[in-house]
Amino acid sequence: MSESTIRWESDADGVVTLTLDDPSSSANTMNDAYVASMGETIDRLEAESESVRGVVLTSAKNTFFAGGNLGSLIQATPEKTDEVLAQVTLVKSQLRRLETLGVPVASAINGAALGGGLEIALAAHHRVVLDDPKVKLGFPEVTLGLLPGGGGVVRSVRLLGLTTALLELLLQGQQIRPGKALELGLVHDTAADRDELLAKARAWVLANETAQQPWDAKGYKVPGGAPSSPSLASTLPAFPANLTKQLKGAPYPAPYAILSAAVESLQVDVDTAFTVEGRYFVDLVVGQVSTNMIQALWFDLxxxxxxxxxxxxxxxxxxRKVGVLGAGMMGAGIAHAFATVGVDVVLKDVSTEAAEKGKAHVADLVGKQVSRGRMxxxxxxxxxxxxxPTGDAADLAGCDVIVEAVFEDTALKHRVLSEAEVHALPDALLASNTSTLPITGLAEGVSRPADVVGMHFFSPVDKMPLxxxxxxxxxxxxxxxRAYDVVRQIGKTPIVVQDSRGFFTSRVFGTLVLEGAALLAEGLAPMSVERAALQAGFPAGPLTLLDEVTLTLPLKIRDEAARAGATDDHPGVAVLRALVEAGRTGKSAGKGFFDWEPEKRVWPGLTGLFPSSDAVPFRDAQERLLFAMAVETARCVEERVLNSVEDANIGSIMGIGFPPLYGGVLQYVDQYRGAAEPGVASFVARADELADAYGERFRPPAILLERAVPAGSLRAALAGASS
Known part of the structure; x- marks a missing residue:
């Protein structure tokens, strides 16, 4: 077993310590080598059962176990259903044999145990975890369109009860810390360091000569009861409706599969339950949604x-020292991001008093973290x-990075950047947080244009990861x-795009919200516009988004683009002008498409301006929102604003709310399923239909037409261009 991923050490007391340690990787995963090694290890444990007094499971890596082999899972197709089912059944059978050895098994969880790692740990009778805030436990599978397929659903609902397991672990993919895991009963004990961890696990094994899982004990009752029990029977029917409400009607299959597997698994014996779980798992693995989400949120990211x-x-x-120009909510958020990771920040505004208000916003942010136990x-x-905080530019002395976050006005940005350049270090990075103004033009305001880069943060900065x-x-x-490294330094994800008006994210986001306004003008009822977006998978409706960014901002952007020579006349612009002329400018004013006080509701006068009709089918409305963004992104690729498919997909998901279930905006094009086979050709055909019916803005650009052939994809187009 020289190539084994599991090391075997037996002591004089007959305690076998199994150390997970894949020699080919920095992390342990459920790859083929692990499956083979675990099979050999279980065979040996059974063969030497008379001399084995107990087992301690631990890891030699910084993490306990990283989970499933996503590289293998993303290759699964419906044609491989039987193969995938056989593999996951084998993994489960090995862990079942481990927990039914007839000797005590303890897990010494020395690092993160997520997904498959937690499933391995749950197959032990006793779990001790390192009490370190960096250690997290959980089942994040749902965030990748999957469910825990190695017994995680079956064991967690039996251990914690249906409601607790669903709400605390399974449905949202929470990653919990050791203290919370102990409180829930997911683990039995914590340890201060690795030596104590192993000592506690070994001591428990020696003190418990016989052990079995609670669900294998005769008469065991699941906490909270089985689905047929009166305590659950009255509340269980509300679960699907609540789940739909939580998902806002978006077509994510994994949460529903988790709910079904959890409920059904409690109505059969444990071994049959593993079969139920496995079948739901395989259906998800070979489906398109999990492929999309794994590709984007794991590999692309x-x-x-x-x-x-x-x-x-x-x-x-x-x-080392960052100067932030502008202490509004955006500037304060940027200051908070740097200060949180230990960087000194000079927060400058027109006066010290104005800058103090920005620091007060940071105080509110950290105060909330303290009150919630997160800091x-x-x-x-x-x-x-x-x-x-300061109003004096001279205080920017020594800054090696300047981030400008003032109003979207070229002259103002020129002035504050040139002023900062004088006082900062002579080679300081000069970054602008502009969301639309071309960086090349802003760089004309300083003496070192080579050191100027756009650094567009998203609001609210403390929550947005891009x-x-x-x-x-x-x-x-x-x-x-340097800009790339600085963004990674504060724990955010940097995408890189080329200069153009609106760049990538603002430009494509504008097509979404304006299309929502156009749908309203064409007769789709306001809440139908919102539901079309939500049920397509967007986190919010376009009319809500317009109110939140204020209606005057898109108009200002369009007007500036027109002055720069743009001729685009989107029908949604007229809708925004009509509301602004009626004095309704958005949420900050308390009134836009919605009245926001005392609570959000559709403005009654909206139907007077834009009478409802059934002219636009609901499916067309959904696809117009998706296609508007996708076609504009394709234009960004064609114009070389975008250089990589990863930047497009992650930027669209993390920055502007493109539904993750499609794997990002370019993945949506590549996997679009129309009348023909999935791919660009199907997307082009549907885009032409939408263009004929609703306007030339949906007409696919040349780059899509070039790829509308068998096996053609935008991913391949960008990969070829960059190689």
Whole structure:
């Protein structure tokens, strides 16, 4: 077993310590080597059962076990259903044999145990976890369109009860810390360090000569009762409706499969329950949604965070002192992001008093973290101590990074950047948080245009994980690489796009909200517009989004584009003008498409301006929102605003709310299923239908027509262009 991923060590007391340690990887995963090694290990345990007094499971890696082999799972197709089912059944059978050995088995969880890692741990009779805030336990499978298929559903509902397992672990993919896991009963004990962890696990094994899982004990009753029990029977029917409400009607199959597997598994014996769970798992694995989500939220995301768009040959960089220009909510949010990771921040506004208001916003943010137990008061105080509010540009002395976050006005941005350039370090990175103004033009306001880069944060900064980096005409590779590193330093994901008006995210987001306004003008009722978006998978409806960004902002952007020579006349613009002329500018004013006080409701006068009709089928409404974004993204690819499929997909999901179930905006094109086979050809055919019916803005650009052939894809187009 020299190539085994599991090391076997037996001591004088007959306790066997099994150490998970894949020699080919920095993390343990459920790959073929693991399956073979676990099979051999269980065979040996059974063969040497007379000399084995108990088993301790642990790991040699920083994490306990990283989970399933996503590289294998993403390759699964409906044609491989039987193969996938056989594999997951084998994994489950091995863990079932482990928990029924007849000797005590303890897990010494020394690091994160997520997905398959937690499933392995649950197959032990006793679990001790390292009490470290970096350690997390949970089942994040639902966030990738899957369910725990190695026994996680079956064991967690039997251990914790149906309601607790669903709400605390399964349906939302929470990753919980050791204290919470102990409180729930997911683990039995915690340890301060690795030595104590192993000692506690071994001591428990020696003190419990016989052990079995609670669900294998005669007469065991699941906490909270079985689905047929009176305590659950009255509330269980509400679960599907509540789930639909939580998902806002979006077609995510995994949460419903988890709910079904959980309920059905409690109505049969445990071994049959594993079969039920396995069949639901396989249906998800071979489906398109899990393929989309794994591709985007695992492979594409990891490529970006791993530096796929970072220029080569530039040394790694870390900011030491950052100057933030503008102390509004955006500037304060940026200051909070840097101060939280230990970077000193100079927060500058027109006066110290104005800058103090920005710091007060940061105080509110860290105060909420403290009240929720996510940050100690000591750390909160340290974060605030790193932020120096000022109205004097001279205080920017020593700053190696400047981030401008003032109003969207070119002259103003020129002035504050040039002022900061004088006082900051002579090679300081000069970044602008503009969401629409071309970076090349902004760079004209400073003496070092090569050091200017767009660094577009999203609001609210403390919650939004994305930053869009924009490369101007003169931006150097060194500046882009430094910006990339700085974004990673604050724990956010950087996508890289080329300079253009609106760049990628603002430009494509504009097509979504304006299409929603156009649907309203064509007779779709306001709430039908919103439901079309929500049931397509968007996190919010376009009319709500317009109210939240204020209706005047898109109009200002369109007007500036028109002055720059743009001729686009989107029908949604007239809708926004009509509301603004009626004095309804959005949520900040308390009235837009909705009245926001005392609670959100559709403005009654809206139907007077735009009478409802049945002219637009609901499916067309949904696809118009999706296609508007997809076609515009294809234009961004054609114009070389976008250079990578990963940036497009992750940017669309994390920045502008494109539904994750499609795997991002370009993945949506590549997997679109129409009358023909899934792919670009089907997308082009449907886009032409929408263009004929609703306007030329849906007409597919040349890059799509070129790829509308068998096996053609935008992913391949971008990969070929970059190679």
């Amino acid at each position: 990891n490529r970006i965070n791993g530096g796929s768009s970072r220029p080569d040959g530039v040394d790694a960089y870390a900011a 100690s008061q000591e750390k909160a105080d340290a974060v605030l101590a790193r932020i120096r 930053v869009e980096l924009i490369v101007g005409r003169d931006t150097s590779d060194a500046a882009l690489a």
